[in-house]
Amino acid sequence: MSWTRRRVEPFHAVAINRLAHARARRGLDVIHMEVGQPSAGAPRAALEAAARALHEDRLGYWESGALKERISRHYHDWYGVAVDPQRIVLTPGASGALLLAFTVLLEAGDRVALGRPGYPAYRNVLRALGMEPVEIPCGPETRFQPTAAMIERLDPAPAALIVASPANPTGTMLDRVELGELVGACRERSIALVSDEIYHGITYGSRAVSALELDAAAPVVINSFSKYWCMTGWRLGWLVAPEALVEAMNSYSGNIFLTPPALSQHAALAALDADAELAGHLVTYAANRRVVMEALRGFGITELAPADGAFYAYADVGHLTADSLEFCRQLLGDTGVAFNTGLDFDPVAGGRTIRISFAVSQQETAEAMRRFGDWLQAR
Ligand SMILES: Cc1ncc(COP(=O)(O)O)c(C=O)c1O
Structure with missing residues (x-):
């Protein structure tokens, strides 16, 4: 028997997270800013809905029609676009x-364009499916985002x-x-557009624009x-599929996942009405963002991506290290502050960058920056 193995790139955030937990098990404290998750839990109403469902529902294989309808209303409320609930796949x-999306839209061998730095699972999942990620280096001149001109230059056009x-x-x-220009460039060259809108709602100036506002039919959101x-x-997440792909999406989804988790669907329906509580987290993120950015500048770390949204500071520390993974390991070992190396997001230049997730409390943020500053001074 012969075994073929596709190489899967490691997720360094997970490795640093493991080190951080090992440190906590030794009784040492840790401030977790290495993984991209809010330190707050689900909204209260979601927890209450889940508690009720535990008692009242048998939690079998199930897809909530009510949740699809509520997500459809979410597109109306947030973006003013009409989305047929049938197009929503949980x-x-x-x-x-x-x-x-990759499985239904693409075939093995297809080329898929994405900006670098970017979320590592895009390229790793594409590779696992036998597809070819085409990374487009994106720097501060384009706010680390691909532009329509970059897509127009790709030859041959990616799928x-x-x-x-x-x-x-x-x-x-x-x-x-x-975003409109990118939508146009994709339409022009018959390139499927996948718009990952997972950080919508977490912004510090103008609100995020959905690809569906610019083209209500074609993008996969x-x-x-x-x-x-x-x-x-x-x-629990969802995608909005183009009309023509809904059936295929549902068929594949049934085969790969059967259904999404039942308990989570009950909770999510209630969470969609919890904006008042969630607004409190946004105030915390905004305060943390200010503290982190100001602190970093004060430490002489001035090459910072403009964090318009999400809860990350992405900083160039190339003047301090050429090995940001080791830099993060040492910082964690010496101070208990866990940051992530940029290598997860940029295998080429990420050795000189770090990512700090500030979705933690304001006290933790202030303490982490104090320790980081002291550590840098003592180096
Ligand atoms: C850009 C982006 N997309 C997708 C995901 C996956 O998120 P989840 O599977 O938890 O919904 C993440 C997680 O960090 C992310 O940052």
């Missing part, structure tokens, strides 16, 4: 939605383009004009309850 997180606005790790956003709704471990 998935285990945005991760499940990405897998589903698909993935964009995220706000993005991970930079938090930068595409405005209505930029992905979202999740993980970030704005603080429900990472509930593993």
